[in-house]
Amino acid sequence: MVELELIARLVLAGILGAVVGFEREKRFKEAGLRTHFLVAVGSALAMIVSKYAFYDVVNNSIKLDPSRIAASVISGVGFLGAGTILVQRQSIRGLTTAAGLWSTAGIGLAIGSGMYIVSICGTILVLLGLEALNRLFQPVFAKYQQISIHSRSDTIIPTILDIFSSLQLVVVSYQVKLKANENQTFYIIDFQLKANKAGKDNETIKSLQALQEIDKIKIH
Structure with a gap:
């Protein structure tokens, strides 16, 4: 029964970690579902080992500190x-x-130590922090984004600036880099923008795609 309970802790830690990772995955972040799953399971396993793996060597002269592995x-x-x-x-x-990874590790450690309710509540709070707070305060805080444009000419920059202005996008800064290969020379123009309103990505892409000099558009 003890072994089954410990296995159940690992499974629950993986599920809670995957839930947090799913939110990151759908936003195309570097660390997604699998990474958070592994962090949660690994943290839970480390906590279980820290608490239960050394009973055979513990006696009156040898004492262990289960918190050391968690730290x-x-x-x-x-x-x-x-x-x-x-x-x-x-x-x-x-x-x-x-x-999120750091919080997921905490969730895994809590599961490994047997604090199920605390772990579930922690997962809910992490999801609220990632999703609910972002949507709640999105109208209040300006949204920053970076747009990289590959163009065959740098004379198109004033036209691009006019498009951003018409969409109420404030250009914080931009940088132009010249790239050359065997066949052609092109420009990479990186814009950092501050959006006064959310949901402008589709309009921005459509407006920029109408310019024939632009070969590639990437929004970070």
């Missing part, structure tokens, strides 16, 4: 989360995903 897991996941953070010029991406 090491938190530190280790911190390095994993750092790998999801990308610094691109004036913008930083991946902080929310890194925080």
Whole structure:
């Protein structure tokens, strides 16, 4: 019965981790369903090992601290989360995903220690933080995004700026890079924008696609 309960803890940790990962996966983040699943299961397994794996060596002269492995897991996941953070010029991406991984590790540790209700409540709060808070405060905070445009000419920049202005998109900064290969020379124009209204992506793409000089559009 003890072994079955420990296996059930691993399964529940994987399910809760996958739930958080699914939210990240549908937003096309670097760490998605599988990563969160593995972090949760691994954290739960580490906690189980920390609590129950050393009973055969514990006696009056040897005492163990079950919290040591849990502390090491938190530190280790911190390095994993750092790998999801990308610094691109004036913008930083991946902080929310890194925080989600760290929270998922905490959920796994709580499951491994047998705190089922706390773990489920923690998962719900993490999902509320990722989904509900974003939707609740989206009208309040301006949305920042980065758009990369591949063009055959840099003379199109004023036209692009006019399109952004008509869509109420404020250009924070932009950078132009010249790329050349064997066949042609083209420009990569990276715009960092502040949107006054949400839901402009489709309109932006349609307006930019009407320009013949543009070969590729990518919204980060």
